[in-house]
Amino acid sequence: MKALSCLIEISLVLSAVMKLTAADPTTGQNPADHLPAHIKQVTGFGERADWSHDGKRLLFLSKTFGDAMELDLGTMRTRNRTAHYPHYGYTRALYLSNGDILLSGPAQYDPKKAGEARVQCWLYVLDKGGTKPPVPLGTKCSEGPAVSRKRLHFAWTHVAAEYPEEMAAGSSRMQEADLVYEDGKPRRAGQRLIIDSKDLPFKCTMETQNYRPPEERELIFSAYGHQGTDVAGIDLTTRKVVNYSDAPGQYDEPEGIFPDGQHTLVECDKQNLKGPGNVDLWKLKLDGSGAYERLTFFSDYPGYKASNPVVSDDGRFIAFQMAKSTEAAGVGHGIFVLDLEKMQKAKK
Numbered sequence: 090m091k092a093l094s095c096l097i098e099i100s101l102v103l104s105a106v107m108k109l110t111a112a113d114p115t116t117g118q119n120p121a122d123h124l125p126a127h128i129k130q131v132t133g134f135g136e137r138a139d140w141s142h143d144g145k146r147l148l149f150l151s152k153t154f155g156d157a158m159e160l161d162l163g164t165m166r167t168r169n170r171t172a173h174y175p176h177y178g179y180t181r182a183l184y185l186s187n188g189d190i191l192l193s194g195p196a197q198y199d200p201k202k203a204g205e206a207r208v209q210c211w212l213y214v215l216d217k218g219g220t221k222p223p224v225p226l227g228t229k230c231s232e233g234p235a236v237s238r239k240r241l242h243f244a245w246t247h248v249a250a251e252y253p254e255e256m257a258a259g260s261s262r263m264q265e266a267d268l269v270y271e272d273g274k275p276r277r278a279g280q281r282l283i284i285d286s287k288d289l290p291f292k293c294t295m296e297t298q299n300y301r302p303p304e305e306r307e308l309i310f311s312a313y314g315h316q317g318t319d320v321a322g323i324d325l326t327t328r329k330v331v332n333y334s335d336a337p338g339q340y341d342e343p344e345g346i347f348p349d350g351q352h353t354l355v356e357c358d359k360q361n362l363k364g365p366g367n368v369d370l371w372k373l374k375l376d377g378s379g380a381y382e383r384l385t386f387f388s389d390y391p392g393y394k395a396s397n398p399v400v401s402d403d404g405r406f407i408a409f410q411m412a413k414s415t416e417a418a419g420v421g422h423g424i425f426v427l428d429l430e431k432m433q434k435a436k437k
Contacts (some may be wrong), residue, residue: 120387121411121423122396127431128385130411132160132167136421137397138408139183142238144401147408148190149424153417154178154198154206157190157215160424170215174222180210180419183236184403185268189275190215191243192223193230208250214268214275224275235297238307238348238402241268242284244297244308261286261295263310265325283308284323290330291315299346299353301375309333309353309375311342318342318365320355320373333375340365343372345399345407352376354384354398354407361388366414370395370407370427384427387411397421405430 121130131147134240138149147160148170155178158169167367170190171179179194192213195206212230213223229252234245244265249256256262266280284437286295293315301307301322310334312319320334320343334341334355339362358364359381369388374380384407387395398409399420406428410421 091209097200109298118390120393121425123390124425125432125435127428127435128425129428130423130425131162131165131408132424133421135424136178136410136419137181137414138410138424139399140401140406140408141184142186142188142402144403144406147424147426148184150182150421152178153180153420154194154203156427157182157192164237170219171223173220174349176223180207181230181232181233185214185236185243186238186240188217190223191236193234212245225380226275226277233298234295235310237300238302239305242266242300242305243268244300246295246297246310248294257287259294263295263297263308263323265308283325284328284330288328289407291332291394293319298343301346301350302350304350307344308338309346313342320353322375331353331377333377333379334373335377335379341366342368343373344397345374347400348402348404351420354400355381356394356396356398357381358388359383363388365418366394368394368396370398370409384432385409388414393424395420 100315101198135149138147138297145261145428149158158167159170160167164189177195177198179192181193183191193210195210198206210230215223228313230249231246234243236243238409240322262285263283266277268275269278293312296311299309305325307322309322312321316337319332320341322331340358342356343353352374353374355371355373358368361367367388370384385395387393393416394412395409396412398407408426411423412421
């Protein structure tokens, strides 16, 4: 009887294992090992990529509070753009329209208070020549700034934790300014408030994302905490706000926009509704229709996600990163490039 009982127990265990394997065959696997033909991995480390205007280079961070790196896609050689001076690391690095680099990073850094350092970041401009230290712009920036691809102009967000003496607790505000150079030194000019969160038609914390091309009359922003998180846009003249995703209970964060302005990329959990730790890249039409197209399937592999996408200026390529579900937003484990033309041909 004992032998029979043991056999039954073993059979039940094997049956459970077989059911688990059948239910989730991707458990323990890495999506980087199962890429479709239209996606290739171009670095084994790094995060938060940005395209050069000619599409020949990718700017990215080595890590959160790391260096700004630049990958030449022709030679596949990487160079460190911020190694020639001391700093506390950066959380953003974006190309300006003249080839200089807009940086965001803390003025001090305590690894035991990394979250505080991430909130208290300042903006700088790094000369493309690669010999000078960056010039501070004298303003803090919450998460990512939005940089015009056509002119020396940018938008950024403040949150109350950065300026508690002048902002209401829990509030955020977006502003924009030109970048002008005097004797070769950049500074902000013509700064204006875009909107304060108290003036929104719904409650959320804002983050600037992208100027909507081709006219750049609208700014796309993240509405964190509204219905999960939504993709929103604000007309820069009328200040009219539009909720483009409007999907209660779904996480939708805009990251990267197509050059025709008709679609934006979204970090979205539409496929599983498990929150920002389990997102993939979706393409959302910016007409209020809520029309989505799924582009990546990294979250089908438990523990992974695809995030932080950007579109090349010709609209053909998307650079993004592989990330892990349990890590902080923005932390990446390698940069990938998706060829939209190849993807569409494969679907035919």
